[in-house]
Amino acid sequence: MRNLETQYPKWRHTSPVLLDAEAVRVAEEEIAACEFCAPAESEVPFDYILDCVTGYDPEFTDYVLPEAARCPSCGKNLRTGYSRWYYSEEDVRALFVLPATLVALKGR
Ligand SMILES: [Zn+2]
Numbered sequence: 001m002r003n004l005e006t007q008y009p010k011w012r013h014t015s016p017v018l019l020d021a022e023a024v025r026v027a028e029e030e031i032a033a034c035e036f037c038a039p040a041e042s043e044v045p046f047d048y049i050l051d052c053v054t055g056y057d058p059e060f061t062d063y064v065l066p067e068a069a070r071c072p073s074c075g076k077n078l079r080t081g082y083s084r085w086y087y088s089e090e091d092v093r094a095l096f097v098l099p100a101t102l103v104a105l106k107g108r
Contacts, residue, residue, distance in 0.1 A: 035102040037074035045100035
């Protein structure tokens with residue numbers, strides 16, 4: 001596992017978790033479509049699927065994928081959520097947030 005510790009300030013208590021390819025495949029199998037091919041139905045963040053597959057607490061976990069996860073319907077890359085505190089040029093603390101791709105789950 002790569003050491004990503006240096007990129008993570010101590011005061012943000014999330015841990016980067018490198019998933020294996022199998023976990024990504026399992027997550028993809030739960031997905032019917034994504035926000036690109038089915039914007040009306042897609043309302044679950046991709047991270048949520050990973051939480052369910054891995055059992056990690058989403059509050060404290062950032063996922064690192066070994067390879068791109070793809071929408072089974074349209075083939076677009078699925079992005080995991082990402083947020084990080086940083087200091088702007090004026091030394092103001094701010095939160096940068098990149099939301100996860102929204103997906104639609106397969107019906108059960
Ligand atoms: Zn799609």
